[in-house]
Every structure is written in structure tokens, then in C-alpha cells.
Amino acid sequence: MIAAPRLRRFRLTQEDRRNLRTALPFIAPWIVGFLAFTVYPIIYSLYLSFTHYSGFGDATPAGFDNYTHMVKDPLFWQSLGNTLYYTALAVPIGVVVAIALAIMMNQNVREVAIYRAAFYLPSIIPLFALTFIFIVLLNPGFGFVDYVLELFHIPAVNWLGDAHWTKISIVLLAQLGAGGPALIFLAGLRAVPTELYEAATLEGAGPLRRFWKITFPLITPVILFDLIYGTILGIQIFTPAFVLTGGTSGGGAYTAGPENSLLFYVYYLYKNAFQYSDMGYASAMAWVLFVISVLLAVAIMRWSRAWVHYEVT
Amino acid sequence: MRTEVNAVTLLPRRGLTASLLSFLVIAAACSSGGGQSAPPQAGCNSGTKQVLFWTSHTPPDTVSMKNMVDTFNKQSSTDCVKMVQVPGSETDIAKLTTAVRGGTGPDVYELDRFTVAERAAAGVLTDLTPYGAADQSSNYLDFAWKEAIFKGKPYALPFDTDARALFYNKDLMQAAGVDPSQLDIAKGAPTIDLVRSIAAKLNKKDASGKYTTIGFVPFLSQGWHYTWGFAYGGSFFNASSCKVTPDDPKIVQAFKDMFWDWSTSLGVDQLQTFISTYAPTTPPLPTEQDAFLTGHLGMVVTGPWVLSWFPQYKPNLHYGVTYIPIPHQGDTPATWAGGWSVVIPKGAKNAKGGYDFMKYFAGEPGQRTYTKETQHMPTWKALLTDNSLYQGDLGLFVKLLPTAHSRPALPVGSLYWDQLSTAQDAAVRHSKDPAVALKDAATATNDKLQQFCPLQ
Numbered sequence: 214m215i216a217a218p219r220l221r222r223f224r225l226t227q228e229d230r231r232n233l234r235t236a237l238p239f240i241a242p243w244i245v246g247f248l249a250f251t252v253y254p255i256i257y258s259l260y261l262s263f264t265h266y267s268g269f270g271d272a273t274p275a276g277f278d279n280y281t282h283m284v285k286d287p288l289f290w291q292s293l294g295n296t297l298y299y300t301a302l303a304v305p306i307g308v309v310v311a312i313a314l315a316i317m318m319n320q321n322v323r324e325v326a327i328y329r330a331a332f333y334l335p336s337i338i339p340l341f342a343l344t345f346i347f348i349v350l351l352n353p354g355f356g357f358v359d360y361v362l363e364l365f366h367i368p369a370v371n372w373l374g375d376a377h378w379t380k381i382s383i384v385l386l387a388q389l390g391a392g393g394p395a396l397i398f399l400a401g402l403r404a405v406p407t408e409l410y411e412a413a414t415l416e417g418a419g420p421l422r423r424f425w426k427i428t429f430p431l432i433t434p435v436i437l438f439d440l441i442y443g444t445i446l447g448i449q450i451f452t453p454a455f456v457l458t459g460g461t462s463g464g465g466a467y468t469a470g471p472e473n474s475l476l477f478y479v480y481y482l483y484k485n486a487f488q489y490s491d492m493g494y495a496s497a498m499a500w501v502l503f504v505i506s507v508l509l510a511v512a513i514m515r516w517s518r519a520w521v522h523y524e525v526t
Numbered sequence: 527m528r529t530e531v532n533a534v535t536l537l538p539r540r541g542l543t544a545s546l547l548s549f550l551v552i553a554a555a556c557s558s559g560g561g562q563s564a565p566p567q568a569g570c571n572s573g574t575k576q577v578l579f580w581t582s583h584t585p586p587d588t589v590s591m592k593n594m595v596d597t598f599n600k601q602s603s604t605d606c607v608k609m610v611q612v613p614g615s616e617t618d619i620a621k622l623t624t625a626v627r628g629g630t631g632p633d634v635y636e637l638d639r640f641t642v643a644e645r646a647a648a649g650v651l652t653d654l655t656p657y658g659a660a661d662q663s664s665n666y667l668d669f670a671w672k673e674a675i676f677k678g679k680p681y682a683l684p685f686d687t688d689a690r691a692l693f694y695n696k697d698l699m700q701a702a703g704v705d706p707s708q709l710d711i712a713k714g715a716p717t718i719d720l721v722r723s724i725a726a727k728l729n730k731k732d733a734s735g736k737y738t739t740i741g742f743v744p745f746l747s748q749g750w751h752y753t754w755g756f757a758y759g760g761s762f763f764n765a766s767s768c769k770v771t772p773d774d775p776k777i778v779q780a781f782k783d784m785f786w787d788w789s790t791s792l793g794v795d796q797l798q799t800f801i802s803t804y805a806p807t808t809p810p811l812p813t814e815q816d817a818f819l820t821g822h823l824g825m826v827v828t829g830p831w832v833l834s835w836f837p838q839y840k841p842n843l844h845y846g847v848t849y850i851p852i853p854h855q856g857d858t859p860a861t862w863a864g865g866w867s868v869v870i871p872k873g874a875k876n877a878k879g880g881y882d883f884m885k886y887f888a889g890e891p892g893q894r895t896y897t898k899e900t901q902h903m904p905t906w907k908a909l910l911t912d913n914s915l916y917q918g919d920l921g922l923f924v925k926l927l928p929t930a931h932s933r934p935a936l937p938v939g940s941l942y943w944d945q946l947s948t949a950q951d952a953a954v955r956h957s958k959d960p961a962v963a964l965k966d967a968a969t970a971t972n973d974k975l976q977q978f979c980p981l982q
Contacts, residue, residue, distance in 0.1 A: 376957075
């Protein structure tokens with residue numbers, strides 16, 4: 214009874230159908246690509262997650278073996294813990310750094326274009342190259358970061374050799390990519406009506422008050438976007454850990470960082486798929502990661518109702 | 527409006543015609559130039575068929591391999607080998623797996639020999655029985671041939687091998703007032719106690735208390751779990767029960783002495799700071815900055831390949847080589863040998879040509895060239911008695927070979943290696959008792975191994 218009018222709304226008119234017929238050939242290559250390279254692998258990986266499969270030959274049905282194995286696999290839990298720890302640190306810090314960069318890029322000074330370019334530049338350097346630079350900067354013997362710490366009589370830190378600091382090193386490294394989100398925040402800042410600031414200034418509000426009462430509430434939709442996007446990217450962290458730990462080279466694979474502290478979820482998934490030839494287990498891990506991503510995104514969306522403002526009220 | 531509609535309705539047809547034309551052009555381009563007699567690449571003979579050979583090695587090894595490929599191409603009237611360097615490592619074959627699965631894999635791939643069983647079990651490799659590979663068995667060192675076999679069938683031809691020994695820096699010892707002749711190989715294998723006492727005298731710290739030189743770190747370079755496990759007489763695998771046995775009491779003792787206690791004596795954190803500064807494993811430094819070459823490390827367990835580094839990076843280094851230290855006076859010294867092999871991945875387009883090349887590459891002529899040019903050792907038995915190939919200290923490594931251990935060839939070899947490394951790391955950093963860590967490694971590996979048992 215209620216569904217009928219809803220259905221009617223989606224009924225196509227003759228013109229709609231004609232347009233659809235015209236449009237379909239244009240988007241057909243994309244549809245084929247999407248079905249073949251996205252939809253099919255997703256469904257296939259779900260099937261594989263219930264099998265033992267090396268990537269070759271026939272997959273052997275395994276029921277829920279791969280999923281039950283996860284529960285008792287200490288490296289699965291460690292990789293999940295490492296990943297959530299990293300994400301919980303990197304995402305909020307990333308938002309703060311990106312907002313700070315955006316505010317700096319938004320200053321009304323003549324040479325602002327140069328600053329914008331300078332702040333954005335690290336974001337377009339390949340992560341692979343950035344990671345190698347970081348390794349030199351973080352060397353406890355002759356690295357620049359510890360040199361600066363020691364100038365202030367702060368004890369040197371073994372950034373990449375101490376399990377307590379390795380993830381924090383990668384969080385720091387991730388901030389070099391803050392230029393991308395900063396551009397989005399900059400667009401958000403530019404969209405805030407200037408008359409609000411003028412009115413607030415006339416009322417005697419200082420810069421901090423203006424930020425907390427005007428800027429921050431009005432860029433909350435951008436913050437929400439960045440939180441969700443950052444979380445999804447954060448739990449897929451792979452490249453820096455792979456490069457920092459030397460991948461699997463160097464006279465045979467060693468641990469993924471001290472005490473496997475850089476064994477992130479996707480890194481462990483990769484090892485299972487391509488080192489241990491266990492595509493079934495890797496597929497099951499991928500599906501668990503997907504579910505975790507969805508749950509986190511939904512949780513953030515629900516939480517956002519309490520603090521995101523979509524319009525000036 | 528009308529014009530727009532016409533334009534839109536016309537477009538798909540024009541698009542169709544354009545697509546058809548492009549297809550014809552591409553098809554024509556693909557079909558042309560396939561002359562029968564032209565060689566597939568420069569340096570090959572006419573009428574030869576391409577053999578695609580992938581290796582993950584880097585120079586200087588690949589320079590020698592290229593020489594071998596060129597020589598083969600000159601003499602072959604049927605095959606033309608194209609060598610391509612690809613990403614990968616001892617245990618990482620992501621590139622190979624995806625290419626083979628996508629139907630674009632090579633005809634020949636260079637694979638770490640201890641993973642042959644694992645890759646064969648996974649179905650990545652072609653059984654070489656139809657090519658008569660089994661007839662080659664008597665030409666190779668026994669342990670190397672066993673690594674090339676899975677469930678009685680040959681899946682690889684063994685290529686090079688190596689062994690591990692203790693290298694020591696005579697200059698550093700003399701500067702510290704230690705007589706290096708104590709370690710002379712003529713005196714037999716040194717005891718671990720002797721090495722410990724010498725090493726203690728070489729340790730140096732700077733004003734801030736950080737180590738700048740350390741006498742010996744047993745777990746750097748080739749000081750692996752396998753190295754000390756074998757040195758202590760441990761056994762890593764029980765064939766009759768089809769179970770890995772890293773929790774063998776002898777291996778546990780090795781872990782306690784060489785990893786846990788050695789870290790304690792140097793200071794766990796201070797030692798880690800030294801390693802991160804001068805000998806990081808995450809990722810390793812370039813060869814010229816190796817801690818032994820730069821004089822920050824007095825002794826190191828490593829393999830014969832470093833012999834080719836000395837003339838290039840540290841020609842004036844006064845070094846010595848001896849056996850891996852033994853736990854007690856009178857023990858038999860132990861070492862282990864690894865090495866690579868060549869295989870034909872599934873779906874190879876020119877498998878027959880690939881096997882012809884493998885016979886040359888991993889046979890007498892190829893291994894002779896490689897030994898001469900890279901200081902690696904051959905697995906081709908007949909070459910081991912040709913003393914002209916072994917200049918200087920390489921001869922010692924050849925003498926070590928007959929008694930060398932090798933890693934168990936398991937379908938979970940990579941996983942086992944990683945599990946042992948995790949246990950080693952835990953012992954070095956005191957995050958888990960060695961006995962517990964090794965028990966965990968056994969549980970995790972056996973869990974995966976059982977699906978392949980029995981292995982014979």
C-alpha cells in the first residue's frame with residue numbers, strides 16, 4: 214500500500230527510456246569494467262573466503278575454517294590492534310594538521326600562493342620516496358629529528374627500532390600527506406560567509422573565539438568527510454610499513470618491524486596471499502576488514518549527528 | 527533542439543564505426559611483423575623462439591647472469607632468452623603469482639630453493655619429470671637436489687649455494703690489544719666463550735654512552751635462528767611425525783644464549799640503538815655502509831658473497847674467516863647452506879625452450895661462469911673439485927659444504943621462517959621467553975603444515 218506510490222516515482226517516462234538507451238552505450242565500457250574488475254572480484258573473494266585456495270588449481274571448500282582460524286591466530290589480532298592503534302592516532306592528528314595547514318593557506322598575505330604550493334608539495338611526492346627520506350631523518354645516531362630533540366635535552370628516541378615508537382613514526386610520516394585534505398578544508402574555509410566574521414569582530418570576538426564559534430561549526434561537514442575518508446584509508450595502511458621494514462627482502466623476511474609492531478592488517482593480508490599462498494585466508498581477512506570499515510563509517514556517521522552543522526542556524 | 531537530438535543519436539553510430547576502425551588498425555598492427563626467420567631480439571640467432579626469464583636478483587649477480595644469457599643466445603639455434611629483472615625476494619613472489627594467474631608469466635623463474643616445495647604445493651610450478659629432470663639428480667649436491675623435489679617429483683634445477691662462517695676484523699682486534707691469531711682457522715672452531723671474551727674488549731661507546739663499536743652481535747647479518755639452532759645441534763623438523771620442532775631444547779638453549787643473554791650483556795635498548803644507527807634491518811643499508819665494512823662491528827656471521835665486497839668497498843681491510851663458534855670445546859662446527867634454483871612456472875608459453883636454457887644456466891657452463899664472476903658456490907658437484915674456481919677464502923666455504931645443514935624443504939617454509947624470526951626478535955628484545963616464543967612458532971606452523979602431511 215505504501216510501496217506503490219514510491220515505485221511509481223521510479224517509473225521511467227518514454228523520454229527517460231530514450232535517454233537511457235542513448236546513455237548506455239556511452240557508459241557501457243565503464244559498466245563492463247566495473248562488473249569485471251570490481252563486482253566479480255568482490256563476489257569471488259567472498260566465495261574464496263570459504264575455501265582453502267593457493268591461487269592455483271582448485272579451491273577446496275573449507276566452510277568457516279578461515280574465519281575460525283582468525284580467532285585463534287595471534288598475528289591476526291596483533292595486526293588488527295596495530296591498525297586500529299595507528300588509525301586512532303593518525304586520523305584525529307591528521308584532521309588537526311590539515312585544518313592548521315588550511316588556515317595558514319588561507320591567510321591574506323601577498324605570497325600566499327607560494328605557501329600553498331610549499332605546504333601541498335609533500336602530498337604529491339610518492340609515499341615510497343618520502344618513506345626513504347624519513348628513514349634517514351629518524352636515524353637515532355645521525356638523524357635530524359633526534360638531533361633537534363637533543364638540542365632541547367630531550368633523550369633521543371629509537372624511532373624505527375623500538376616497538377613503542379614505530380607506529381608513531383608512521384603517524385608522523387602520514388602528516389606529510391596532509392596537503393590533500395588541507396585543500397578540501399581550505400575550500401571549506403573559503404565557503405564561510407565573511408559577514409559572520411565581520412559581525413563577530415564588531416561584537417568584540419577575538420580570533421580564537423571566531424574560530425570556535427564560526428569557523429569550526431561551519432567546517433564540521435568537511436571534518437566529517439575527512440574523518441570517514443581518513444579512517445577508511447587508515448585501516449588500509451600498507452606502503453610505509455612495507456618500505457620501512459624492507460618489505461620481505463634483505464636476506465630473507467624478518468619481522469614486520471620490531472616485535473611485529475608494523476604488521477598492519479593489510480600487510481598481514483598481503484603476506485598470507487603472496488608469501489604463504491593462502492588466498493582463502495587472505496580473502497576472509499579482506500571481508501572482515503570490509504565489515505570493520507562499514508561499522509566504523511556507520512558509527513562515525515551516527516556520532517556526527519551530535520556535532521556536524523550543515524547550515525548556519 | 528532537433529539538431530542536438532540528431533547529434534546525440536548519430537554519435538553512437540559514429541562511435542561504432544570509429545571503434546571498428548581502431549580495432550582493425552590494432553589487429554593489423556598485431557598481425558604484422560611476425561616474420562618467421564627474424565630473431566626475437568638482438569644477439570639471438572635467426573629462427574629462434576623467445577624464452578622469457580625472470581629474476582629478482584640485482585647487480586652484481588645480474589651482470590653475471592646477463593653474460594650467461596648472452597653466451598647461451600649466441601650458441602642456441604632454437605631459443606632466444608630475454609632476461610627481465612622483476613620485483614620479488616626470497617619469499618615474496620607476488621609479481622610471479624599475479625602474472626602466472628593472468629597468463630603473462632615467464633618461461634623460467636629464479637626461485638629461492640628452500641621455497642620450491644612450498645610453491646610446488648601451491649601449484650605455481652611445472653613438474654619437470656616430462657623433461658627428464660630426474661636424470662640430472664646425480665650431478666647436483668644431495669641437499670640441493672632434495673630441496674628441488676616435492677612429493678618425489680622434481681620441480682626445479684638447483685643453481686648456486688652458499689655457507690656461513692665467522693668473519694673478524696683484525697685491525698679492530700689489534701687496536702683493542704687482542705691477538706687475532708686466537709681465531710685462526712687452523713686452530714679449529716672457536717668456542718662461543720672465546721668469541722664473547724674477545725667481543726667484550728672491542729665494544730666502544732661515545733661520550734653520550736651510545737655504542738659506536740660492538741665486538742659481536744650474534745643475530746646480525748646471517749646470524750639467524752637456523753644458524754644458532756644448527757650450531758647447538760638442534761633439529762627443526764621431524765619427518766616421521768610431519769611436525770616442525772623449533773621447541774627442541776637445543777634450539778631453545780641457542781635462543782637463550784645467543785639472543786636473550788647476549789642482548790642482556792650489551793643492554794637491550796642500547797644494542798637496539800646501535801643496530802638502528804649502524805646496521806638497520808628496516809630496511810638494510812647499502813652494501814658500502816655495512817657495519818662490518820665500516821668498522822662498527824668487530825665480528826659477523828655471514829656468507830661468501832661478502833668476499834666480493836671487500837676489494838670493491840674496503841680493499842685495505844685486514845680480516846679473517848673461521849668456523850661459526852661452537853657451544854663447547856670439541857663440538858663439531860656447523861653451518862647451513864641455502865641458494866637459488868630455476869623453475870618453470872605454470873602456463874609457460876615456451877616450457878621446452880625454458881628447460882633447455884635451465885639445463886645450461888643451472889648446468890656446468892652456467893654455474894662455472896657464476897662461480898667465477900660472483901664468488902657464489904656451485905651445486906654442480908663436478909665443479910667443487912675444480913680448485914681454479916675458488917680464489918682466496920672461497921676455498922674455505924667449499925670445504926664447509928659437505929657437512930652443511932639445510933633448511934627443511936616444507937610447503938610452509940616461508941611461514942616457518944617468519945615464525946622463527948618472530949621468536950628470535952622476541953628473544954632479542956626480551957618481550958617473550960624463548961621457550962614460549964618457540965612453542966608459539968611450533969603451534970602456528972604445524973597448524974598450517976598438517977593439511978600437506980604426509981609429505982612423502
